[in-house]
Amino acid sequence: MTLTDTARAAGHPLLGGTEPPAPAPARRNRALRVASRPLPAVALVLLLAAGWEIMARASDSAFLPGLGEVAGDLWEITESGALWSNVQVTLVRVALGFAAAFVVSLAVGIAMGRNEWVRRFLEPAVLIGLATPGLVKALLCIIWFGVSLVNPVLTVALAAAPPLTVNIVQGVRGVDPTLGEMAHIYRLSPLTRLRYVWLPAIGPALFTGARLGIAMAWKVIVLVEIFGLADGVGYQLNLEFSQHNVAGVLAWTIAFAVVMAVIEYGLLQTVERRATRWRKVSVR
Amino acid sequence: MSASPIVLDGVDKTFISRRTGEKQQVFRDFSLRVEPGEMVAVVGASGTGKTTLLHLVAGLELPDRGTVTAGDGRPRLGVVFQQPRLLDWIPVEKNVALAARAAGVPRDDVAKVLADVGLADYAGAYPSVLSGGQRQRVAVARAFVVRPDLVLLDEPFSALDELTARRLRLLLQDLWLREQRTGLLVTHNALEAAFLADRVIVLADRPARVAREYRIARPRPRTPEDPDLFDVHREIVAALA
Numbered sequence: 392m393t394l395t396d397t398a399r400a401a402g403h404p405l406l407g408g409t410e411p412p413a414p415a416p417a418r419r420n421r422a423l424r425v426a427s428r429p430l431p432a433v434a435l436v437l438l439l440a441a442g443w444e445i446m447a448r449a450s451d452s453a454f455l456p457g458l459g460e461v462a463g464d465l466w467e468i469t470e471s472g473a474l475w476s477n478v479q480v481t482l483v484r485v486a487l488g489f490a491a492a493f494v495v496s497l498a499v500g501i502a503m504g505r506n507e508w509v510r511r512f513l514e515p516a517v518l519i520g521l522a523t524p525g526l527v528k529a530l531l532c533i534i535w536f537g538v539s540l541v542n543p544v545l546t547v548a549l550a551a552a553p554p555l556t557v558n559i560v561q562g563v564r565g566v567d568p569t570l571g572e573m574a575h576i577y578r579l580s581p582l583t584r585l586r587y588v589w590l591p592a593i594g595p596a597l598f599t600g601a602r603l604g605i606a607m608a609w610k611v612i613v614l615v616e617i618f619g620l621a622d623g624v625g626y627q628l629n630l631e632f633s634q635h636n637v638a639g640v641l642a643w644t645i646a647f648a649v650v651m652a653v654i655e656y657g658l659l660q661t662v663e664r665r666a667t668r669w670r671k672v673s674v675r
Numbered sequence: 676m677s678a679s680p681i682v683l684d685g686v687d688k689t690f691i692s693r694r695t696g697e698k699q700q701v702f703r704d705f706s707l708r709v710e711p712g713e714m715v716a717v718v719g720a721s722g723t724g725k726t727t728l729l730h731l732v733a734g735l736e737l738p739d740r741g742t743v744t745a746g747d748g749r750p751r752l753g754v755v756f757q758q759p760r761l762l763d764w765i766p767v768e769k770n771v772a773l774a775a776r777a778a779g780v781p782r783d784d785v786a787k788v789l790a791d792v793g794l795a796d797y798a799g800a801y802p803s804v805l806s807g808g809q810r811q812r813v814a815v816a817r818a819f820v821v822r823p824d825l826v827l828l829d830e831p832f833s834a835l836d837e838l839t840a841r842r843l844r845l846l847l848q849d850l851w852l853r854e855q856r857t858g859l860l861v862t863h864n865a866l867e868a869a870f871l872a873d874r875v876i877v878l879a880d881r882p883a884r885v886a887r888e889y890r891i892a893r894p895r896p897r898t899p900e901d902p903d904l905f906d907v908h909r910e911i912v913a914a915l916a
Contacts (some may be wrong), residue, residue: 561735572735573760576752577774577821587773593762669801 401404411514413589440506456638474646481616481623482650484540488547492604495548496555503556503590504563520553525611533619543615543623549613551604562596563589591666598663605659609651678711678774678857679730679746686741688727701727703739703882714851714858715800717866718911719878719886725861728883729829732859739860746824746857751778753818754896755831760812761802768798771817788820792846808839815843819850828860832867841899844870851894865911869904870897875915 417515421535440458468474503517528549536542570592574584590597616625624647629638688702701724709715710892717725730736731743733752761770772785789795792812802810811831818826831847832840844867851858851871868875872891879886889911893903 411711567760569756569758569760570762573737573754573756576733576754577817578777579773580777583773583777587769588763591762594764669803 397443404669408607424477444656445476454637455634456641461641461645464636464638465645468646477622477624477627478650481612481625481647484543484615484623485547485605486611487540488612489551489608491544492548492551492555492608493601496552496559496600496604500556500593501561501563502510504560505567516557517553520549521557525550525607526614529611529614529618533615538620543612547608548609550607553579554603554607555600558596559593560602562593562600565596566592580664585644590639594666598659601659602655607656609647613647678855679742679750680711681707681709681745681825681857681859683707683728683738684742685732686731686738686743688731688738690705690727692772694719701884702738705883706741707876707885709857709859711857712855713874714860714872716860716862716872716875717878718862718868718875718915719883720915721752721863723881724837724883725878726829728878729861730860732825733803733827739852749823752825753821753823753825754827755814755818755829757830757833759802759814761810761813763801766799766801767794767813770802770813770822774817775820780820780822788816791819791850792816792851806839807835808843811835811839811843812846815847815850819854823856826856826858827856828858828862828873830862830864832861833863839865840867844849847871850895865915866899866904866908868901868911869907870901875907875911877911887911888899 404457421507441454444458465474499513503513525546529546532542532546532549536545566589570588573588574588579588612623613628616623617629622642628643630642631637631643683898684706686702686705687700688705689698691698704834707715707728719725727736730756731738732745733754734815750916761767765773768785768789771789772782775782775785786795786798789798792815794809794816795806796813797809802813805813811834814831828847835843848871860868860871865875869891875889875891876885877887877889878884889907891907892902893901897904
């Protein structure tokens with residue numbers, strides 16, 4: 392029996408073997424480890440909530456509502472269906488804007504990373520995009536596009552594209568140029584190069600850019616919805632604010648934060664884990 | 676089975692040093708012909724233009740003057756570099772399959788060539804878990820799976836320990852005997868050149884010129900311990916010195 396056969400018989404996952412079932416105590420330990428992973432974050436949230444409640448009771452002010460009041464408003468908007476319908480509207484706007492930014496940034500970022508002339512030509516535009524406040528982008532899009540879907544989508548795209556592009560450019564410039572030569576020699580198609588050479592090679596930079604881009608997107612979508620639209624989380628925040636309902640403002644803010652956390656932990660980190668699975672295999 | 680000639684005719688190539696801005700002429704009116712099915716090894720001191728020669732043939736560099744023709748003008752290349760240049764994020768089989776698919780070679784050939792290089796059991800492994808020798812075997816498999824018109828080898832085993840390098844030279848010889856492609860090997864290793872090549876060219880000076888040329892008459896399969904090859908090796912080393 393060769394070493395490889397032995398490894399395969401032992402279920403080495405890299406050699407196509409099946410994972411042997413873990414013994415019960417090992418499974419329990421692993422489950423405990425997984426279950427305890429979010430504990431520090433939960434502890435922080437509980438600590439903040441307790442601090443807030445103490446402050447609210449000590450101040451006895453309408454501007455500092457207690458947790459019970461905030462929870463009541465949260466329950467109300469959830470039960471009425473307002474929460475989901477507005478979150479859905481906001482999410483669609485962010486998703487469309489971010490998708491547009493992603494496609495454009497990827498094309499522009501790769502071009503800038505590979506061609507010095509293109510980089511010099513487009514760099515000022517990216518820097519202007521980075522330096523322009525989100526509020527200015529939001530206001531200009533409201534003026535130009537009014538209440539149409541183009542307004543929030545374009546605002547989100549304009550906010551997300553610059554940080555995405557900057558990171559993609561850095562990622563592309565860090566790619567081993569010899570891989571490009573290999574792709575040229577073996578005549579890999581442009582699509583194959585994009586999928587198997589460029590995207591994985593710039594993966595870490597892409598995820599960093601995506602995080603920054605999405606963070607910018609959340610900021611500007613609220614502004615656009617406050618100033619120029621009649622639905623969405625931002626609009627609801629403004630509505631509660633105009634009625635001096637701080638508990639309502641906090642309820643919408645908490646709901647929004649939960650949605651962002653779900654997207655970060657549930658979506659982005661899952662995709663990132665899958666995309667960088669090969670790294671973990673390498674360091675075993 | 677197809678084998679193509681490689682012809683460099685009156686080639687000039689000059690680089691401009693990024694550091695000093697000075698022009699450095701690597702080739703001036705340089706000519707070389709590699710016959711179909713012939714393996715030519717190019718040896719020489721560092722900076723004599725060995726890798727530039729290979730890049731010109733691979734189409735990674737263009738000559739300033741003169742012509743470089745290989746096969747029908749757009750030959751199918753199989754290249755093994757000093758570093759294997761694998762995509763670490765996809766398994767071994769996929770690394771080879773991408774090249775095979777681009778060349779229009781049937782998918783079944785991937786498994787066959789992996790078996791040929793002794794990596795049938797590692798098809799699903801990621802390259803980063805392989806040893807240096809195994810990674811270079813993947814590069815060899817990728818070079819041969821495309822059914823190349825030309826095989827270009829750029830110091831393919833210089834980063835490996837001698838024992839592993841020796842095994843891979845024998846593997847390459849086996850593949851060579853079966854495929855009989857036209858080949859250009861660039862190496863610092865005079866014994867490797869003598870073992871693998873039909874003809875060894877010693878490059879010298881800058882701009883480069885062919886200082887010496889050796890025909891290796893030993894029939895294949897050869898053995899690394901062949902005393903005749905050691906004699907040639909000694910002559911090449913003397914010429915290099």
